[in-house]
Amino acid sequence: MNKLRYYSVMCLLTLCFGSSSWAEEEKGNAQINREKVEDLMEEQEPEAYEVQRLIKPEVPENALLVYDPWEPMNRGIYNFNARFDRAIFLPTVRGYRAITPDIVEKGIANFFSNLAEVKNFVNNALQLQLKSSAITLSRFVVNSTLGVAGVWDPAEKFGMYKQKEDFGQTLGYWGVGSGPYLVVPFFGPSSLRDATGLGVDYLVYYNIDELDLKGDANKDDIAIGLALLMAIDTRRNTGFRYYETGSPFEYELVRFAHRQLREIQIEK
Amino acid sequence: MLKQLIAIGLWVALCSVEVFATGDKPNGDYPIKDRFAATVIGTPKYYKADLPAEIPVKKYALPGLHSVPKLFWYSKNLHFSAALQEGRAPLVFNIAGTGAGYKSIKMQALQKALYQAGFHVINLSSPTYLNFLINASQSNLPGFLPEDAEDIYRVMELAYQKVEADADVSEFHVMGYSLGAAHAAFVAKLDQTRKTFNLQKVYMINPPVDLYNSVSILDQLLVDNVEGGIEGVGTFLDKTLNRLAASYEPKEGMHFDGDFLYGAYSSWDPSKRGVGPEGRNGAAALIGTSFRMSSANVVFAADLMSHTGYIIPPGTEFGRRERLDYYAKASHVVKFTEYVDHMVIPYLQKKYPGKSRKQLLGEASLHHIEDFLAGNAQVRVVTNRDEIILAPGELEYMEGLLGDRIKVFDHGGHCGNIDSKENVADMVAFLKGGQ
Numbered sequence: 001m002n003k004l005r006y007y008s009v010m011c012l013l014t015l016c017f018g019s020s021s022w023a024e025e026e027k028g029n030a031q032i033n034r035e036k037v038e039d040l041m042e043e044q045e046p047e048a049y050e051v052q053r054l055i056k057p058e059v060p061e062n063a064l065l066v067y068d069p070w071e072p073m074n075r076g077i078y079n080f081n082a083r084f085d086r087a088i089f090l091p092t093v094r095g096y097r098a099i100t101p102d103i104v105e106k107g108i109a110n111f112f113s114n115l116a117e118v119k120n121f122v123n124n125a126l127q128l129q130l131k132s133s134a135i136t137l138s139r140f141v142v143n144s145t146l147g148v149a150g151v152w153d154p155a156e157k158f159g160m161y162k163q164k165e166d167f168g169q170t171l172g173y174w175g176v177g178s179g180p181y182l183v184v185p186f187f188g189p190s191s192l193r194d195a196t197g198l199g200v201d202y203l204v205y206y207n208i209d210e211l212d213l214k215g216d217a218n219k220d221d222i223a224i225g226l227a228l229l230m231a232i233d234t235r236r237n238t239g240f241r242y243y244e245t246g247s248p249f250e251y252e253l254v255r256f257a258h259r260q261l262r263e264i265q266i267e268k
Numbered sequence: 269m270l271k272q273l274i275a276i277g278l279w280v281a282l283c284s285v286e287v288f289a290t291g292d293k294p295n296g297d298y299p300i301k302d303r304f305a306a307t308v309i310g311t312p313k314y315y316k317a318d319l320p321a322e323i324p325v326k327k328y329a330l331p332g333l334h335s336v337p338k339l340f341w342y343s344k345n346l347h348f349s350a351a352l353q354e355g356r357a358p359l360v361f362n363i364a365g366t367g368a369g370y371k372s373i374k375m376q377a378l379q380k381a382l383y384q385a386g387f388h389v390i391n392l393s394s395p396t397y398l399n400f401l402i403n404a405s406q407s408n409l410p411g412f413l414p415e416d417a418e419d420i421y422r423v424m425e426l427a428y429q430k431v432e433a434d435a436d437v438s439e440f441h442v443m444g445y446s447l448g449a450a451h452a453a454f455v456a457k458l459d460q461t462r463k464t465f466n467l468q469k470v471y472m473i474n475p476p477v478d479l480y481n482s483v484s485i486l487d488q489l490l491v492d493n494v495e496g497g498i499e500g501v502g503t504f505l506d507k508t509l510n511r512l513a514a515s516y517e518p519k520e521g522m523h524f525d526g527d528f529l530y531g532a533y534s535s536w537d538p539s540k541r542g543v544g545p546e547g548r549n550g551a552a553a554l555i556g557t558s559f560r561m562s563s564a565n566v567v568f569a570a571d572l573m574s575h576t577g578y579i580i581p582p583g584t585e586f587g588r589r590e591r592l593d594y595y596a597k598a599s600h601v602v603k604f605t606e607y608v609d610h611m612v613i614p615y616l617q618k619k620y621p622g623k624s625r626k627q628l629l630g631e632a633s634l635h636h637i638e639d640f641l642a643g644n645a646q647v648r649v650v651t652n653r654d655e656i657i658l659a660p661g662e663l664e665y666m667e668g669l670l671g672d673r674i675k676v677f678d679h680g681g682h683c684g685n686i687d688s689k690e691n692v693a694d695m696v697a698f699l700k701g702g703q
Contacts, residue, residue, distance in 0.1 A: 075589035243342035246398045247565045249596040
């Protein structure tokens with residue numbers, strides 16, 4: 001579990017980083033309209049029956065408002081992610097793109113996407129989506145063999161499209177509300193439910209051990225190397241850039257758009 | 269994100285469009301006949317100009333004019349981009365439209381088209397774009413064309429200094445779309461006295477004539493087409509997205525972009541297309557919403573930077589993790605015309621005592637520089653017969669003023685056809701002409 005431990009330590013570090021060391025300089029003195037701000041905050045305060053709220057999808061009166069009781073921490077992490085993105089993540093992705101031929105990049109993207117089919121299959125099955133599960137299974141078989149360990153995606157040419165599902169969606173499908181909005185270090189916008197799902201999906205991935213690393217002497221090194229490559233590949237495939245919307249309200253916009261997107265994904 | 273948000277919202281346009289492009293045999297003419305839908309959807313793939321997937325573009329930073337508040341920590345320095353040719357070539361300064369940055373989709377398309385045609389291209393954000401407003405607007409209150417032009421001119425000079433060593437320039441041109449087109453004209457006028465660049469050609473895509481008229485029209489779109497006005501935007505977007513969710517079939521590689529929308533639009537059952545929710549035009553509602561969002565950004569940033577105290581009490585200091593819900597809400601309530609009347613005009617009247625509101629608004633219109641426009645053979649305007657930001661009579665006014673130097677396409681709404689084959693060909697032919 002070295003990698004997981006490593007990751008947890010990084011998360012904890014970030015949380016401390018996000019919530020303490022910047023706290024002083026980040027404390028504003030926007031006092032005068034406090035009352036109105038507090039009114040708005042109250043609308044989002046946790047209700048007495050918090051559990052109810054977590055298991056029932058809430059319908060806020062103002063559709064633009066998203067339940068975000070941990071906003072100061074989330075904003076800290078959002079800013080941390082933006083800085084990390086600029087200083088380390090994007091330069092790394094640029095370097096990766098510069099030294100790697102496009103066709104290899106595509107192959108790597110396909111490879112990781114193929115690994116994720118197990119997660120897709122498990123979650124499609126958990127949602128009793130028989131057709132999607134069958135498609136996912138066929139994709140995995142075809143691409144792992146004909147597609148040489150998933151480097152190519154011949155299944156798509158046969159009309160079998162990826163049926164993306166994750167455990168957060170599975171929980172949503174069975175009626176679990178999203179819970180509070182949560183910005184996850186390095187990952188970005190999520191929710192309590194979806195971040196939990198992320199953890200569950202990871203545990204499944206770890207225990208199934210598709211690449212059969214457990215017997216390997218260098219398994220930790222390989223696992224960390226793969227995780228880093230996967231992170232770079234994911235960033236390469238993600239168009240979003242922090243703070244380029246030109247809106248001072250980007251945090252709110254992203255929060256709203258993210259929730260809408262998740263709701264749509266769950267409905268499907 | 270704003271764009272994605274809008275893109276996913278666009279779905280509603282599909283069922284609110286009254287006129288429909290029939291048949292799937294493209295005949296070269298821009299196909300979307302509804303001006304609001306055209307504005308929202310843009311140019312479908314088949315009608316787009318052939319542009320390179322990637323061109324060598326470099327991003328540059330210029331030091332800002334003001335100290336940047338903590339809240340805007342992410343927007344220090346003014347950014348712009350340049351695509352430079354190897355050899356000697358003319359350089360085009362390209363100015364973005366309202367609320368758009370140098371990297372917006374439209375700006376990138378124009379940069380590619382010009383680079384492909386052999387020009388050096390410098391892309392500049394609109395003075396109404398957050399990064400420009402914070403760092404390069406002297407007053408931090410953009411929207412008054414003569415002062416915007418001064419700001420842009422200063423940026424052009426600094427930007428050129430940055431790239432001078434790498435660009436062998438034969439001559440300079442300026443262009444822009446929407447608000448950026450009006451800016452281009454004012455910049456060219458300013459260049460006649462400053463003479464730094466000796467600008468040769470001015471190309472204006474879908475310009476406003478009287479800025480105040482245009483923003484009034486755009487303000488009104490939200491009022492008329494979103495039930496409940498700004499208060500109803502949340503519900504409107506929610507409904508729109510749910511409608512989308514109902515018809516969205518996830519497929520790998522499918523994106524919420526113009527082509528996806530156009531595909532859906534073309535296959536939409538005409539009998540269901542008639543009228544949008546509550547008989548309102550969904551595409552118009554989206555344009556109004558998106559304009560209000562741009563305007564809210566300007567209101568908040570301008571207020572914070574200029575200490576006007578319109579929605580932010582003077583002396584308020586925001587931390588980096590400040591909660592902005594209230595200010596976001598307050599900023600979205602303000603119409604752009606109200607921003608002009610309550611923030612820009614008072615600032616100008618203080619600066620130029622004795623000038624009336626009417627006088628000042630008059631100076632922010634093409635009427636004010638009509639002699640320059642009429643007498644200059646190197647000014648060209650391209651717009652559409654169904655343009656949405658022109659008040660009655662304004663198109664005829666431009667036609668009268670410019671004669672054969674205005675090209676009017678039948679369809680495209682506001683900048684919907686900006687990267688169509690015909691429009692790009694017109695732009696390149698004009699800028700290359702007489703070389």
